[in-house]
Amino acid sequence: GQSLEQPSEVTAVEGAIVQINCTYQTSGFYGLSWYQQHDGGAPTFLSYNALDGLEETGRFSSFLSRSDSYGYLLLQELQMKDSASYFCAGERALTFGSGTRLQVQP
Amino acid sequence: DARVTQTPRDKVTEMGQEVTMRCQPILGHNTVFWYRQTMMQGLELLAYFRNRAPLDDSGMPKDRFSAEMPDATLATLKIQPSEPRDSAVYFCASGLDGLAGRTDTQYFGPGTRLTVL
Numbered sequence: 001g002q003s004l005e006q007p008s009e010v011t012a013v014e015g016a017i018v019q020i021n022c023t024y025q026t027s028g029f030y031g032l033s034w035y036q037q038h039d040g041g042a043p044t045f046l047s048y049n050a051l052d053g054l055e056e057t058g059r060f061s062s063f064l065s066r067s068d069s070y071g072y073l074l075l076q077e078l079q080m081k082d083s084a085s086y087f088c089a090g091e092r093a094l095t096f097g098s099g100t101r102l103q104v105q106p
Numbered sequence: 107d108a109r110v111t112q113t114p115r116d117k118v119t120e121m122g123q124e125v126t127m128r129c130q131p132i133l134g135h136n137t138v139f140w141y142r143q144t145m146m147q148g149l150e151l152l153a154y155f156r157n158r159a160p161l162d163d164s165g166m167p168k169d170r171f172s173a174e175m176p177d178a179t180l181a182t183l184k185i186q187p188s189e190p191r192d193s194a195v196y197f198c199a200s201g202l203d204g205l206a207g208r209t210d211t212q213y214f215g216p217g218t219r220l221t222v223l
Contacts, residue, residue: 031210033210033211033212041216042197042214042215042217043149043197043199043212043214044214045211045213048210048211050210094139094151094154094162095151096141096148096149096151097148098148099149
């Protein structure tokens, strides 16, 4: 099985950079995914890391260190529309973390 | 614009009634997932199918829940009898297993908001 831990809430201001961490414990590892979910909406895929290192997609980047069982999602040039919950997911996205609620303030 | 569809979007029912939720995965995807989301428990995997075969339903209460894929274009999740504690948003997601035998990206449907009175 797998468990993933994330902070419950993060607050940042428009234009800033924010990092959302995810630590995991697993008996088997198949990569770390990140999903975004706006209130009342469905989760949408953001990124996936199968190997160590940084994956960049526009303003969003995701990092993985398998030796540290740790990953993070980096959001740059924050916009108000980035206010949402962010989930890390492991084990082929069969297990989700509890989610981090990001509040972007003007 | 391919997307996962789910019906109904909202369902209000009384305790003891049967509830059936339907999902149409994206054409060509070979994996289907059912999740339940509540404030208290977050996103929980209920069932996972690959090529219509159930691979993992360990998260599903077997006494009242059942999940099936009658064909490649339809997945169903049934609750019989329903209970107030089943009130949640139920999401279906589909994906495509790569060469490594795993789905790296899942596409979620809009969800079914179930309320059991």
